[in-house]
Amino acid sequence: MEISYAKQQQVISLLNKIGHHDLAARLERCTTARQQRHYGDGWPYSCRSSACFWCRRAMVRGWWAGIRYWSEAAATLSLAIISIRSPAGLSDAARRLRRGLRDVRDRTARRFRRWRTVSFAGMTGGDHRSLVLISHLGIDRQDVLDVLNRRWPDVVLKDLAQEEPTWTMTPGEAADLGTNKLHMAGTEAQIHMAQRHTRDDRTAERVGIQRQVSAHIGLNDKL
DSSP: OHHHHHHHHHHHHHHHHTTOHHHHHHHHHHHHHHHTOOTTSOSOOOOOOTTSHHHHHHHHHHHHHHHHHHHTTOSSEEEEEEEOOOTTOHHHHHHHHHHHHHHHHHHHHHHOGGGGGOEEEEEEOTTSEEEEEEEOTTSOHHHHHHHHHHHOTTOEEEOOOSOOOOOOOOHHHHHHHHTOTTSOSSOSSSOOOOOOOOGGGOOHHHHHHHHHHHHHHTOOOOO
16 A cells, blocks of 8 residues: 555655646545545545556446447457557557548448458557557457457457456556547546448448447547
8 A cells, every 4th residue: 555655655646746736636635534544434536537557447448348249239249468668658659540440440441341340449558568458250269350450469369267457557648648638528537439421321220329439438539
């Protein structure tokens, strides 16, 4: 516990240095509530920020549960594990991956019509690994791997087992994610990558599935 408190204080210090005093105060209140909690007091105050050591864990697990719920509707599913790096940090790396997945899917769909129904949903963890669930009905897993390998040579494609994103990260990355204004309504932390469909493929069923995922994990940044 002492380690977690120390990491939280590092994030709070960074937030104060970059001028995000309101967020730093929320994290400070969350820390104090946990330090002063006693048996029978009920659940403590929660800041619900991805910058927070404790709240981030619950948020990541909840979002991953929502993505897995979305995956239950997929007839053919694979898990892609992609390592990402960017000098600008975790948020930028995840944004680049999301754009990359969209571009790869759209470019392939122009050549092969069946790729128009391929969709992605995933999260990037603090270990800079992205776990991406891929729905690819009518497309062999090896074909999907061949396409992804051209962009990400170290990608691993496998069955979905017990993997889940890593929620621990450096204080700097936690502060950056907590202050990231590109994510809305609870999407401050990990990056959701729901692949868009072309207009002629956007069926009512697919739109319904995407809305269920958004409601479950509080994401508004669908592609």
